[in-house]
Amino acid sequence: MSLDRYAVFGHPVAHSLSPRIHSWFAEQTGERIDYRAFEAPLDDFAGTLRDFFASGGRGANVTVPFKGEASMLADERDARVERSGAANTLRRDADGRIRAFNTDGIGLLRDLVHNLGVDLAGRSVVLLGAGGAAAGVIEPLLEAGPACLIIGNRTPRRAQELARRFADLGPVAAEALADLPAADVIINATAASLDGGLPELAPGVVKSQTFAYDMVYAARPTPFLARCRELGAARTADGLGMLVEQAAEAFLIWRGVRPDTGGVLTRLRASVAEV
Ligand code: NAP
Numbered sequence: 001m002s003l004d005r006y007a008v009f010g011h012p013v014a015h016s017l018s019p020r021i022h023s024w025f026a027e028q029t030g031e032r033i034d035y036r037a038f039e040a041p042l043d044d045f046a047g048t049l050r051d052f053f054a055s056g057g058r059g060a061n062v063t064v065p066f067k068g069e070a071s072m073l074a075d076e077r078d079a080r081v082e083r084s085g086a087a088n089t090l091r092r093d094a095d096g097r098i099r100a101f102n103t104d105g106i107g108l109l110r111d112l113v114h115n116l117g118v119d120l121a122g123r124s125v126v127l128l129g130a131g132g133a134a135a136g137v138i139e140p141l142l143e144a145g146p147a148c149l150i151i152g153n154r155t156p157r158r159a160q161e162l163a164r165r166f167a168d169l170g171p172v173a174a175e176a177l178a179d180l181p182a183a184d185v186i187i188n189a190t191a192a193s194l195d196g197g198l199p200e201l202a203p204g205v206v207k208s209q210t211f212a213y214d215m216v217y218a219a220r221p222t223p224f225l226a227r228c229r230e231l232g233a234a235r236t237a238d239g240l241g242m243l244v245e246q247a248a249e250a251f252l253i254w255r256g257v258r259p260d261t262g263g264v265l266t267r268l269r270a271s272v273a274e275v
Contacts, residue, residue: 003034005056006254009049009070010063013037017268018061021247024267025259033058033255045069053092059254060090061247064191067102067132074100080139083165086132089250101253104133105140107246108187108215108239113144115241115265118185118211120144126180127151128199129189130158133215137189138162142170146185152177154190154199180205186228188214193222206231215239219273240272241265 008018014037022035040048045066052060062070067086071077074090075097081087087100112118125146127134130153141149149172153159159174166172175181177200186206190199193216206212212228217240221229225236244265252258 001032003032004058005052006033006035006059006061007052007057008035008037008061008063009040009045009052009066010037011039011042011045011065013039013063016063017243017272018063018247020271021244021264021268022251024264025248025251028259028264029251029255029257031251031255031257040066046073049073049090053098058092059250061250062088062090064132064194067136071100074098076100078102080105080136083139084132084135086135088132088136088246089253091254101250102136103246103249103253104136104242105138106249107242107244108137109140109144110245110261111237111239111241112185112213115245116211116235116237118213120146120185122147123184124181125149126183126186126205127189128177128187129153129191130155130162131189131191134189135162135165137187138166138172139169141187142166142172145170147171148173148181150175150180150183152180152199178202182207183210185211185213186233188212188216188222188224191216193218193224196223198223198227201227201231206233208232209234212236213239215242217243217272240269244268 016037071087077100080102081100089101151159151174163174210233212233214222214224217238
């Protein structure tokens with residue numbers, strides 16, 4: 001019997017750890033799936049995705065820079081995708097319809113709260129970035145009850161637009177990067193670390209009690225985490241745990257079973273360190 005086919009689409013995507021994670025989930029749960037990475041051309045994500053589903057693909061993860069387009073291409077969107085305009089998980093159902101979900105937010109929260117023990121309630125949280133990843137995590141971050149969630153982005157208009165879109169859900173606002181307040185928790189949801197860059201950090205945003213999180217993951221501290229440490233941040237973590245947790249939620253959406261993430265994260269951390 002042929003395996004059910006799943007894939008991650010991005011540009012670039014060669015670095016993706018998702019095939020490894022999902023093959024370990026399949027091994028652990030006994031689910032029979034084939035999961036690969038496909039680099040979609042920047043000008044034809046829609047065609048690449050259409051071909052994949054037309055040839056029997058059952059589900060897809062979507063990464064940089066296609067999350068917005070994935071949301072628009074789906075036949076149906078869950079409430080989080082509807083509001084954020086970003087989808088990272090697609091599922092083709094028996095009726096042939098493509099349904100879109102966003103598991104980034106739940107992945108981030110599970111990593112922060114369950115894996116890392118970070119308490120967000122009553123805290124001042126700063127979110128850097130206003131792309132698909134940032135949009136996908138705002139609602140669950142607000143549900144965790146922060147005192148305030150301040151979004152800062154290189155292109156300020158995009159941060160303002162995001163803050164407006166989520167304003168009815170909790171205390172969220174946009175600020176210029178130069179005016180960000182001191183953060184108890186600062187989360188880098190920009191793509192800057194991917195090419196060794198660093199989002200602008202105003203003096204005073206990072207203090208000695210700050211917990212700094214970078215959605216990007218690497219064998220060594222990312223430039224953002226290294227800078228936060230220099231500025232005195234108490235604790236730092238990269239996004240490897242978020243990656244594994246969001247993948248587990250996608251696996252649940254596709255297969256109806258949530259894999260155990262602890263062992264997979266330990267194994268993945270060891271394999272990333274070897275590179
Ligand atoms: P995206 O939609 O392309 O958005 C990119 C964001 O990064 C925008 O806010 C952009 O600012 C900003 N940016 C890019 N280069 C920058 C630079 N050099 N300096 C400052 N800001 C810069 O990408 P995305 O889907 O939101 O993903 C963002 C990052 O999160 C990626 O690195 C991705 O790998 C990571 N991520 C990780 C996980 C995980 O599970 N660990 C999950 C999701 C995403 P402008 O608006 O000014 O262009």
